[in-house]
Amino acid sequence: MTFRIATVTDIKQIQVVRNAVKENTLSDPNLVTDKDCEIFLTQRGKGWVCEISNQIVGFAIVDLEDDNIWALFVDPKFEKQGIGKKLHQLMLDWYFDQNKEKIWLGTAPNTRAEVFYRKSGWQEIGTHGKGEVKFEMAKQEWLKQKA
Template sequence: MIFREATIEDIKQIQIVRNSVKENILSNPESVTDEDCIEYITQRGKGWICEIDKNIVGFSIVDLKEKNIWALFIKPEFEKQGIGRKLHKIMLDWYFEQIRTNVWLGTSPNTRAEMFYRKMGWEEIGTHGDGEIKFEMTYENWML
């Protein structure tokens, strides 16, 4: 299991992971383009991947511009192996090394993702978009 920074060459496999999930499914898979991914990992923030046998099985991307978690997804068959937890830690450690501003994310209610973020210490602060729960992480809480 290898964790490393995402590159433009990883985007094809990142899209495969994103479109393989069973929760927080994109209503239109074409709404997140390769160009979007390139912008987020090269200009707006940074991304990381987990690969096993040269296949990407999970990824995370944080956006410094909007101060939010843009993506954290794991292929369903690789869930419950600590991959999400490790990608989450790498991403938030890097984010808070850059800036100490609160970071937020939105996720669908009643999902494993909601439970994961609560367990990781994220605080619910309202709603976002189309009925998503909006969570926030502060620098102080992350450093505890």
């Protein structure tokens, strides 16, 4: 299992993982284009991938412009191996190293993702979009958790 910074050459495999998930699925896979991924990886933020045998099995992308987690997904065949937790840690460590003070995300209610974020110390602050739960993490809270 290898964790590394994502590159534009990873986008095809990132899209495979994104479309393999069973929760927080896209109503239309064309809503998130390869160009969108490229912009978030190269201009708006940064991403990380987890590879097993040269196959991307998980990825995370953070958006510095809107101060949010744009994506964090693990292929269902590779869940419960700590991949999401490690991608989450790499992403938030980097994000808060950019002198940012807080970050937010939205996720569908009553999902494993919602449980994951609650267990990871995120604070619910309302709703976002089409009924998603909106969470926030402050830099001080993240640093406190790591201590």
